[in-house]
Amino acid sequence: MASVAPAPRPNCGRLRDLATNPMVVAWEVTRACGYACRHCRADAQPRPMIGELDHDEAMDLVCALGRFEGTTLVLTGGDPLLRADLVEIAQAARGHGLRVALTPSATARVTPGRLRELTDAGVDRLAISIDGATPEAHDAMRGRRGSFERSLRILGWAREAGFSTQMNTTITRFSAGDLDRMAELVRGLDADMWSAFFLVPVGRAPRTDMLDADGHEVALHRLAEISEHVPFRVKVTEAPQYRRILMQTGRADNMPPAVNGGRGFMFISHDGHISPSGFLPLGAGDVRRDDPVEVYRMSPVFRDVRDTAQLQGKCGVCEFRSMCGGSRARAYALTGDALAEDPTCAYRPTGWH
Known part of the structure; x- marks a missing residue:
């Protein structure tokens, strides 16, 4: 599943009741x-x-x-x-x-005509997954040659059809070192948003492709740096530590809603x-x-x-738990307990001994 972010609304995460x-x-x-x-x-x-x-x-x-x-x-x-x-x-x-x-x-079913039909039906945002900065890297993840070029064409057609566009990327140990080139790809596509999905080992996703705690920290710091210098929004999924890093590095103005x-x-x-x-x-x-x-x-x-008060381990005592809370999905996938501490967080809370 790939998610699509809502359109930006000033302070939307602070004003709306996300429990409702x-x-x-x-x-x-x-x-x-x-x-x-x-x-x-x-x-x-x-x-x-x-x-x-x-x-x-x-x-x-x-x-x-x-x-x-x-x-x-x-x-x-x-x-x-x-x-x-x-x-x-x-x-x-x-x-x-x-x-x-x-x-x-990204298949032959997506055509300019089909996209116009969808905009007429009321769809206003389209997201396509691109998981590598080169055809070889992306097509290896997708298991199909030509997928990279087709994905680029579809995002171009979507812009022409009037969609707000988003590029989704799964962040793995294979793609984490290529964030700068991926960001340039998003810029070249004139996309409105880059959504970085940090791999959770569910479905077919192998645990061996997942970044470790230090790898998550390095990649999230680089995304925070990139976010300051690009014309598109950077969104992160299943790595809520990104909000902690934005706060720690003086980038709170870029803070996404705590979703x-x-x-x-x-x-x-x-x-x-x-x-x-x-x-x-x-x-x-x-x-x-x-x-x-x-x-x-x-x-x-x-x-x-x-309820962040129920979180266990480091997450339960972390001073950033209200804005972060760790990835509940990754905690569940790796420990079997959705309220356990996130094993892929490198941060040591001040209250943790």
Whole structure:
């Protein structure tokens, strides 16, 4: 799953109640995808899986999500373009007051004409994943030659069609040393945002590709430096230590909202299961029987991951826990406990002995 950031709103993370209204709901409209990427969270398959929400269930879902205020609905996958009723879903979501974003796979299904159809349906942001600064690096991650060049073309077409554009990059031990060249690629694409996803070992993503604690720290410091000198926004996913680093280095003006899985973010799977994020597969509800708005606001799973007072180990005593809190997804993936300390944080809190 790739996420799309909401449009910038001044101080939005400070003014809105993230326990009531998420900034982003990511809905995996299908798990079908023609790619078999090395790091795929969804472990996507070539064909739709049994249990995928049908059209009527999809319409009911977007109606329910429309009760949130100021929320962006990200239509993701798999490859959302393999969903036959995608345009109708987007139109319905816009009609219910949701902002709509899309994260398609870079396939021949994405054409200038298809993009115009999607903008007419109300989709206003498009994100494409590019995981290397060269065709060789990216195509190796995607498992398909030509994917890099196709991804560049799609982002160019999206700009021409009027989309706000975003480039997503999975940060691994292979890509972390190439951040400067990746930033120049984003600049050359005239994208509005670069979203850096720090790998969590779920789905097909191997633990051996993940950065260690020191590697996370080095990469996050470099992203903080890059953020000061580029015309696009830099967003970080599953490395909330970025906010601590911005504060420590006098870059608080660049501080993004304190959004983590379950706090400002909700994930809905292809078959309707609700969790704090796609990287944190803790079952909190099912849209076929539960109200997703109430699940987000009242579910013990969501309330627990939002409550930094419950964090354990270093995270529990850290002076930055309210703005950071560590990656709950990585803690869960590596320890089996979503409230454990984040094993990939190198920081030693002042209260830790």
